[in-house]
Amino acid sequence: MAGDAAEDDRAGASFAARLAHAWRVLSGANTNGNSTAVSAAARPAAQLHPQTALIEALIDSLHEAAIVLDREGRVVAFNDDAVSIAPALRHGEPALISLRTPELVEAIRRAGKRREPQRVEFFERVPTDRWLEAFVTPVEPPGERVGDLVLLTFNDLTPLRRVEEMRADFIANASHELRTPLAALLGFIETLQGPAKNDVAAREKFLGIMQAQATRMARLIDDLLSLSRIELNAHLQPGTPVELAPIVRQVVDGLMTLARDRGVDINVAASPESLVVLADRDELIRALENLVENALKYGAAGKRVDITLARGQTRAGAPEARITVRDFGPGIAPEHLPRLTERFYRVDVSDSRAQGGTGLGLALVKHVLNRHGGRLSIESTLGAGAGFTMHLPLSSGDIPKTE
Ligand code: ADP
Numbered sequence: 001m002a003g004d005a006a007e008d009d010r011a012g013a014s015f016a017a018r019l020a021h022a023w024r025v026l027s028g029a030n031t032n033g034n035s036t037a038v039s040a041a042a043r044p045a046a047q048l049h050p051q052t053a054l055i056e057a058l059i060d061s062l063h064e065a066a067i068v069l070d071r072e073g074r075v076v077a078f079n080d081d082a083v084s085i086a087p088a089l090r091h092g093e094p095a096l097i098s099l100r101t102p103e104l105v106e107a108i109r110r111a112g113k114r115r116e117p118q119r120v121e122f123f124e125r126v127p128t129d130r131w132l133e134a135f136v137t138p139v140e141p142p143g144e145r146v147g148d149l150v151l152l153t154f155n156d157l158t159p160l161r162r163v164e165e166m167r168a169d170f171i172a173n174a175s176h177e178l179r180t181p182l183a184a185l186l187g188f189i190e191t192l193q194g195p196a197k198n199d200v201a202a203r204e205k206f207l208g209i210m211q212a213q214a215t216r217m218a219r220l221i222d223d224l225l226s227l228s229r230i231e232l233n234a235h236l237q238p239g240t241p242v243e244l245a246p247i248v249r250q251v252v253d254g255l256m257t258l259a260r261d262r263g264v265d266i267n268v269a270a271s272p273e274s275l276v277v278l279a280d281r282d283e284l285i286r287a288l289e290n291l292v293e294n295a296l297k298y299g300a301a302g303k304r305v306d307i308t309l310a311r312g313q314t315r316a317g318a319p320e321a322r323i324t325v326r327d328f329g330p331g332i333a334p335e336h337l338p339r340l341t342e343r344f345y346r347v348d349v350s351d352s353r354a355q356g357g358t359g360l361g362l363a364l365v366k367h368v369l370n371r372h373g374g375r376l377s378i379e380s381t382l383g384a385g386a387g388f389t390m391h392l393p394l395s396s397g398d399i400p401k402t403e
Contacts, residue, residue: 048091049076055149065154068139069095071147073108085124085132085154104134104152111136111150121157131157173344177220177358181213216356223360227343230283230367238280238372241395244321245270247281248309251288255296262300266292270309275321277392279372284392287368290361291325291388297355299327302385311394319394320374328385337378341366365390 049055049070056077059066065081067089073096078089088098096105107120118136123129133155140148188206196202252266259266277284295305305327312322332340332347339345344359346352352359362376365388369376373393380386 049074049147052077052091059151062153067095067099067152069108069150069152071112071149073112073150076149082152082154084127087127099152104136107134107136108150108152111138115140129158131161133157170343174220174224177344178217180353181217184213185210212356216353216358219356220358220360223358223364226286227360227364227367230364230371234367234371236371237278238283239278240281241276242279242281242284244275244277244284244309244323244392247284247288248307248323251285251292252307254289255292258293258296259305262296264296264300264303264305266305266307268307268309271311273311275309275311276395277321277372278395279392280368283368283371287365287390288323288325290365291390294361294388295325295327295329295386297357298351299329299385301330302328304328312391314391314393319396321392321394322389323392324387324389326385326387331382331384331386332378332380333382334380337380340378341376 055068056079059068059077059079062079062081065079065085067078067082067086068076070076073094075089075091075093075095075098077091078086082089086098090098095108099105099108101122101124103120103122107118110116111118115138117138119133120136121131121133123131135151135153137151137153138148139151188210192203192206196206248268248270252268255266292305292307299305305325308322308324308326310322310324312320314320336345336347340347341362343363345362346357346359349359366376369390369392374391377389377391378386379389
């Protein structure tokens with residue numbers, strides 16, 4: 001019987017199975033297994049609340065950390081998740097020894113005094129930084145055998161807090177990015193209305209700058225909207241078969257003027273075999289455009305950009321298409337590589353701004369590839385250029401050529 005319970009534990013026991021086990025413990029059946037409930041029951045009886053095994057079997061089935069105290073504040077029972085919150089928990093000992101957070105201690109005291117559930121949020125630094133939410137609920141079991149109890153359950157709010165922080169950072173960044181060109185525009189408008197009112201040469205110059213700033217704002221809004229659209233559709237895998245070679249050609253054709261302006265040669269080496277992926281064609285074009293544009297902007301000093309399209313294999317051995325954009329410019333220092341795809345992250349902000357960058361390009365590429373079940377890999381050596389590779393799962397089966 002105890003073996004059954006242990007197996008249940010391993011298999012992520014159902015609540016019903018745990019209840020049955022608890023009942024066996026209560027009814028005095030032989031349970032020498034190694035579930036938490038049984039090991040608790042095996043401890044010296046003097047320290048234990050009479051219903052420890054039952055309570056522990058019940059809270060063990062919760063999907064959150066839980067601790068039960070008696071009315072004197074001694075630990076009656078706790079589940080495995082609770083140990084990660086309070087490693088010093090011991091049956092029969094005062095909870096104050098293991099739960100030292102003042103907010104929590106105060107909530108337990110209030111719950112005991114007012115006999116009302118309490119909710120409290122607190123921050124812990126040990127073992128790691130995290131935000132927790134605790135519900136402290138007084139429980140009055142019927143009958144006299146058990147006595148009043150206090151149930152503590154915990155939720156980890158850290159992921160939620162991180163998302164909130166990211167959202168706040170994102171809004172701050174986006175506003176800042178928009179405010180800078182906006183301030184420039186307002187400044188030039190004032191100058192044109194005032195001191196430079198009749199200065200034709202200054203007017204021409206300022207209008208040129210204003211146009212560049214307005215274009216930057218438009219591009220930023222465009223990128224922000226694209227990002228949010230891609231994120232909204234993140235759960236929908238694109239289903240249209242798309243041949244990749246024509247996409248590479250189209251992107252290169254579209255950026256020829258920029259390449260000429262920068263004095264850069266673009267070389268394309270595409271595998272002769274047809275490489276087809278299930279994709280949103282426009283999104284792939286946008287992503288590849290970003291990579292080639294970056295290579296032309298930041299890697300122009302290398303005078304050459306190589307684009308290759310080839311078949312490869314994922315780490316798991318599945319067939320994939322790889323589009324690599326390699327430049328021979330200044331490259332990127334290794335400490336920046338892991339952060340390049342973060343929104344608004346730039347190695348050199350003024351360089352990016354001077355190039356008309358928004359800091360959103362690589363974030364967009366990453367999101368597009370995620371949505372396609374692929375990924376972006378980046379390799380770079382300082383002084384020796386950078387290579388950005390789009391990995392896309394190849395579509396299997398006989399898919400008619402559509403592009
Ligand atoms: P941006 O709009 O600033 O170009 P991206 O997200 O496309 O934003 O790129 C982020 C940063 O990565 C750029 O600001 C630049 O510092 C760096 N970067 C991107 N591509 C290259 C490259 N080919 N060579 C050197 N640095 C690059």
